[in-house]
């Protein structure tokens with residue numbers, strides 16, 4: 298993932314601070330330039346990168362500060378704080394409650410991996426002993442119900458959907474009612490892919506949302522996305538109450554920096570990552586351990602607290 | 604009087620010092636429009652080299668000169684010399700009594716199957732009989748997805764409208780089978796039943812997934828399609844470069860021939876989802892030198908366009 302891969306580049310950029318005899322504006326700028334270039338190559342949103350640069354700069358006042366060591370540490374710690382901000386929205390991740398109906402609605406752009414990830418999530422909880430099921434509220438995409446049905450059947454997860462009903466709101470409602478009455482604990486609702494430019498699709502999403510009253514809305518984002526992510530993520534958040542992000546296709550070469558802007562735009566944490574097409578190519582993602590691991594790497598150990 | 608002379612004498616020679624700050628800004632602008640960073644850098648470098656030492660026209664500012672030069676460079680990148688003319692080539696194949704074969708490839712979820720269906724619709728409208736080969740034998744629902752499209756397309760173009768001819772058929776062998784073999788059977792079937800065009804759908808695959816890339820190379824090597832189209836989404840960022848390089852590389856590496864089949868053209872999908880962040884069009888054509896044959900602009904059969912290079916470049920430089 299982006300920050301892990303970036304670790305090396307950023308460490309070496311930060312090392313230039315250690316090598317410089319005096320730390321002045323020029324040294325700081327050139328270090329920041331390297332860090333920002335690395336972030337842009339990883340698709341991190343340009344606005345976020347700009348902000349990061351400005352925030353780090355504003356921490357340091359060269360006229361007022363004296364000791365070189367102090368400056369070094371302040372700069373390094375400012376860079377890390379900013380990097381962490383990219384990935385940590387500062388809110389606790391939503392978690393389902395055992396013994397209760399937890400309705401989880403999946404939303405996202407076309408082809409981002411919603412349907413695949415729905416099954417992965419249901420399977421993940423099923424293996425942990427939860428009573429899980431899948432509902433296919435995608436009546437638009439050709440073969441959508443067959444896709445979910447085949448996935449669910451293979452994973453032995455109960456599912457609901459229809460070949461004839463064309464209104465996703467009706468199916469979502471019926472499916473949720475049925476499974477709630479059967480005391481299912483994790484009810485995953487898959488929806489069609491959509492994008493902010495098409496109002497009717499966003500309106501439909503809101504209707505499904507209103508009908509099923511989900512306990513959590515998961516925004517699914519493809520790791521290869523570039524600069525378009527931010528505006529889309531913001532638009533989804535404005536329409537329905539997105540509470541979590543899942544980044545898919547991290548088995549590619551992509552670093553996922555574009556997808557990370559969904560964290561800032563939706564103020565929601567990444568809860569899982571997808572790392573392949575198979576049902577168990579799926580990992581929980583925890584911000585804090587990830588960050589500690591990042592900070593634990595090599596040279597940069599303990600930079601923040603000292 | 605004096606000021607007029609000054610204006611004329613003031614026509615200045617551009618140095619890198621004049622250019623650098625503006626090129627730097629231009630690079631950031633291109634990246635913000637979703638051009639891959641590496642390509643934005645190269646583009647700006649080449650413009651710098653081109654303009655350095657040139658005399659600035661009386662009326663032009665450095666900024667506008669840089670902008671015009673970038674504009675020209677981008678239009679050129681988007682207008683490759685080779686054109687792909689599917690209708691002409693398919694007609695020619697028909698005269699040779701053989702089907703014209705197009706293979707669609709790309710990473711997962713970019714829109715291969717959907718845009719295959721759109722192209723099928725366009726071919727039918729142009730009087731061609733099409734066979735869709737369901738060679739994604741992996742992803743759940745992939746076969747049913749194509750079956751649904753076949754049914755819908757036949758409903759739009761029923762045999763009554765076409766002298767009793769079924770304009771589109773599906774060739775499928777379910778899941779789990781060897782894709783290259785199914786493609787081969789489909790082409791033979793099309794030849795025997797005198798169909799004009801075969802559209803080969805393949806499973807999405809990541810460019811670093813060696814076994815899957817090998818399988819794709821094999822499919823292309825044994826079937827020698829007339830056209831290999833790479834499907835890439837306009838949403839993709841820096842990864843566009845890696846995808847195209849590695850798809851081409853895989854086709855070259857696993858072919859064991861001197862003149863391997865590589866990517867002949869690009870379908871740029873989801874162009875309706877990116878507003879003015881059109882940079883992927885530049886990244887993809889810059890890397891391959893191959894044309895964008897179609898642009899996907901939505902989820903219905905008619906959402907297929909030709910690339911309008913000028914409009915793309917205008918969006919790119921706007922704002």
Ligand SMILES: Nc1nc2c(ncn2[C@@H]2O[C@H](COP(=O)(O)OP(=O)(O)OP(=O)(O)O)[C@@H](O)[C@H]2O)c(=O)[nH]1
Nearest residue numbers: 407408409410411412413490546571572573711712
């Ligand atoms: N390599 C890889 N492929 C994935 C991953 N997650 C999903 N995919 C693939 O991405 C493609 C699209 O996935 P879907 O689950 O159909 O995406 P979707 O968001 O439901 O698509 P729509 O319903 O059309 O909007 C499929 O080929 C999946 O197998 C992942 O983590 N890694």
Ligand SMILES: Nc1nc2c(ncn2[C@@H]2O[C@H](COP(=O)(O)OP(=O)(O)OP(=O)(O)O)[C@@H](O)[C@H]2O)c(=O)[nH]1
Nearest residue numbers: 407408711712713714715716717807873899900901
């Ligand atoms: N907005 C928009 N959506 C598109 C476009 N092209 C395809 N899609 C959508 O993208 C999603 C994925 O399309 P598919 O055709 O299944 O993609 P694929 O590349 O065949 O996917 P895999 O076979 O799973 O790798 C579907 O929801 C399509 O409707 C487009 O031009 N614009």
Ligand SMILES: [Mg+2]
Nearest residue numbers: 411412435441
């Ligand atoms: Mg889906």
Ligand SMILES: [Mg+2]
Nearest residue numbers: 715716739745
């Ligand atoms: Mg497909």
